[in-house]
Every structure is written in structure tokens, then in C-alpha cells.
Amino acid sequence: MIVTVTPNPAEDLTWHVDRLLPGETHRVAAGASRAGGKGINVARVLAAEGHEVITLATAGGATGARLADDLSRSGLHHALVPIAGETRRSIAIVDETSGETSILNEHGAALSPAEAAALVAEAAHLGRRASVVVISGSLPPGLDPDAIAALVAELIAAGVAVVVDTSGPGLLAAARARATVLKPNRDELAAVTGESDPVAGARVLLDEGARLVVVSLGAEGLLVLDASGEARGIRARLPEPLHGNATGAGDAAVAAIAAALAEHGELRDAGDADTTAARLAMARRATAWSASAVLMPLAGALSPDHAALEAQVVVTTLEPSEPQQPRESA
């Protein structure tokens, strides 16, 4: 079983306009509202791909009630920690002409100490019964990065694989807690490590304690690097980038990573031939799922042709001495 944790979920509201003209009035069809947040998107993808998954989030106020309603309607197994604050909203306006999506993310309501403790305790309770726990998205005010680090350490000690996709101090705390996989994007990695080169940035997180770092590079695919000095890094990408709605692309990659961990274990015994093959398969799948999410109008879904995309993924290995010069693999 896989558990996904979303400390700062949102009601996702999406509207489509012919052309977004700032300062103008636009007539639009009724918008879509659904439960959102990165861990919830990950769970949707995993459930659609046949994995047993429980998604854990907070919920408060009228927005939280709508989030709970939508999770119930969707059939996703879920657990919600009630909070006094109002669950935030995330607004997406899709410009049908340019294909660009403009996003407004509300700040999350602060958690009280008791609410933060309840969320972490529930994550630990559910997580101990899981093979993989995914912690995704921003940490709301009141949820200390140290509390997330303690959760990661407790789960790792219990033999559970932990994937963390967050930014800022939480990303560094998860590295120090020896998370199984960290999945920052290029900007998040640079902000935390001060390294503009993603390979150098990943090395910083690995040096801090992370076991594997997957850096999502948008249309340029992703990088996989591990803590072993022996194993070469992997770069995976599609021959041609796909255009569409990038919201949820990173979450689809995280879902692929979690699925690989659930199927193949921790993927971290570098040098083992089976592990190397499993890592290559994970990199292909994460790239294909991420790209196929771009083709879908809403986050948390893959286009039906993701298996065909997987076959097109180009995987290259990185020379340990020349991390920025990928070399085509056999």
C-alpha cells in the first residue's frame, strides 16, 4: 500500500478562457472544482494505475468540506485531519489560445500545534502499514520542517520507503532525515542548495543524507542521482517536448517513483544489476507519466498513451567526472 500525505491541500478551481486579457471582462463556462494538492494528485494517478493508495490531508472550513465531498465522490481512499482554519484555494485560468495556465495559489491557513501533531501522528500511523509514503507539496505555517524530518526518520527506521516532494527548509530537513527519494524541480533545488547546476545541487542533498534525488527539469525530462559515488547518474527525456498543462506533471513523476518503489523496493543498492534495471525503468516511467500528465486538462490524470510514450523515452547516463555532459547510452 502507498500513503500520500498533503500537508497543505487546496480546492482546485479551474476556468478556461478563449484568451486571457488582463483588465478585461471575459464570459466563461462554469469552472471545475475539485480536491487538489500535490499528494492528492499523486494518489489519483496511482489509484488510476491500479495501486492501493490512501491519501491523507487536512481539511477546514467550507472549502475543506468541499474538498472532503470531492474526495468521497472520487472514490479515493482518504483520511482527513480536521483543522480550524479554512482550506486554501488554488485558481487556474487556462488560456485556450496561448495554451498558458495562470495560477493563483492562496497561502495555507496556519496549523495549531495540536493540528500539526495530529497530522504527523496520522501520517505515521497510516505510513507504518505502507510500503511507500509520499509527502508532497508545501508545508503550511505551523508545520515545522523538523516535524516532517522526524516523521521521515521514523518511517525509514520502520523499513518504509519515503518520497518527499517539497521545497525550502522542508526539503533540506527531509534530506537530513535520509529520505529514500527527494523530487525537487530545478528551481526548488537551486533555491535550497545555491547551486544553479542540478547535478551539483542534487549532490548537496545526497551529501546531506538523501538516498536518491530525482530532479524534474520540465520539458527537458529528469535527472536521477544516488548517494553512491560508484553509480552513474541517469538522465531521461522525450525526444521532443510535449505542450499542454504542466500542472501536475511533477506529481505524475512522483507517482511513477512511488510505484517503482512499491514494486521493486528501495532502488538504492547501487551496483546491483536488478536495481540498476529498476532505476532505469523508473526513470523511463517517471518521464513518460510526467509528459502524459501535460496532455491532460486537469492535474492528477495521465493520458491513455503513457505506455507508448514510455517506449520513446531516451535515457542517457552521466559521466561521474563530467556531470553536465550527458552521453547517449546503449
Place this chain on the structure above:
Amino acid sequence: MIVTVTPNPAEDLTWHVDRLLPGETHRVAAGASRAGGKGINVARVLAAEGHEVITLATAGGATGARLADDLSRSGLHHALVPIAGETRRSIAIVDETSGETSILNEHGAALSPAEAAALVAEAAHLGRRASVVVISGSLPPGLDPDAIAALVAELIAAGVAVVVDTSGPGLLAAARARATVLKPNRDELAAVTGESDPVAGARVLLDEGARLVVVSLGAEGLLVLDASGEARGIRARLPEPLHGNATGAGDAAVAAIAAALAEHGELRDAGDADTTAARLAMARRATAWSASAVLMPLAGALSPDHAALEAQVVVTTLEPSEPQQPRESA
């Protein structure tokens, strides 16, 4: 008592961004949600200015429930006709740097024939006890302009003054039903009459049967024209336009017109000195209230200095023979 009718209300959602950059992700504070729609904005202004007012609208679905909650919280006297469809939303994104507001207006849900009949019957029932009825905003699908015309005619026959602020076929139908005042803006007037000159456009509506036409001209103020060939038209404006949120400026003008009708009767006996004075006062007040609404962040409110603004309004009379050449009045 004044009754305002909003056939196509909305949940107004407003977010503020530092700078709206299409295609980018923005961090924003929690948005504001409140009951919106032009007749509801008119009622808010009238209630704040001490008038007895009841606001009538439709409400359906979860959005309708939120609209009802907000009306109850606001203390506005209201009546809601339940509908099966979902009340629409209107999204405003205020760019704090440019001062521009980008608006997405959802189409309204269609009314069933029974729902449309119930709305018109309730408007007639409440309206017969009122001195003034205001019908504001777009007509949703399923609400025939002829039904609005019949309502206007019934109320006029009962001695009630009727102000209509709508566009398209509903505006023409209200003119033919001899509405007391029509309040189109320049674009709405041009679209219905085919006349680009607002004085010529107003004459078309007067010829169709309207008793008085007030054309809102945005930062250029407004025009008042009546059905009598004898009386001169009035143009009112501030010496300098004000900058801010134009949403609700027209509704504030309609509130001022309704207040003037409630205080002074129908304002239509052209040539009577008292009526002329009352019309000039109405034009001043409508201009000042409209401008003072521009200074407020949300529609349905006036800035506290609207009385001071009223003293600054410049009123000119139009020469009957030269409608486009306003002349400064004494």
C-alpha cells in the same frame, strides 16, 4: 420601500495579486467571497445609505447556498427563488500594480419555465408594495425578455417606478413596457440601438416608450434624457476622473436613481420646476455615487466622501438642436 431584482446573481470571488502575469504562478492571500450580482450591489448601497430595501434573486446549488449565507450574514433583507441549476460565479483578479481588474463571468444556469414564472411572480408580489423596483443585470437563459416586459408593465400600471439596468433584448423590451428609467452604459446602448452617439441612442429608447434614459459614460460621467421634447438633456461629470475599481460603479448610479425616485417620485413631469431640480440633484448624486464606488475595493459600497464628491459634480444642459455639444449651465 425599494425592491431590487437580480435575475442572474453570482458568487463574487475576488483575489488581489501584486502583478498578474499570464502563464505564471502567483502566491496570493485568501480571496473574498460574497453574494454578487448587479441588483444585490444596488441593494447594498441603498441599505448603507439608510433606505429600506429588499433584494430578490435566484439561488441554486452549493454556490447558491453560499450566496444565501452571505446575504443572511450581511443583514440585507432578501428573498431567494430556489432553482435547480447552480448559481454562477464571477471571478475578479485585481492587479495591485496596474490597478486593472480582470473579470471572468460564468454563464448563468438556465431557469426552467416554472422557475422563471416564480421569479417574476415574486418580483410582482414584492414590487406592488414598493415605491421603486430595480431590475438589474443580465437575464439568464430561460427568462424571456417578454416576461420582464410584462413585469415592468404590471408594476408601472400599479403606480410603481421601475428602473431597468440590463442589456440586449431585455433593454428594448423594458423600453417598450414604458419603464420609468433605463440605465444602459454606452456600449450596451450602442449594441441595442445601433447608434454610436449616446444621445441618439437614448432617443431610440425614449421613442420606444422609456420615460427617462440615463446613460453611464464611465469616467466621463453620465447623460440624462427624457421623453419630452421640451426638456433639455443633462450631462453630469466630475472635473477629473477618479481611478480605481470600476466594478459596481454603474450599480451605485442605479442606487442613486432609485433613491431619487423613492424621495421625489417619478421625475418625469418635464417643465415642472421641482422636477427639474430633483433631476439635477439625481444626476449629481448618481455621478458622485458612481465615482465614489470606483474608490472602493468591492462592488456595492461607496467611499465615505461621496457627499463631498457630489459638490464637485459639473452639470451641463444639452442644447436640443445640438445634442453632442454640451453647454456649461449656471
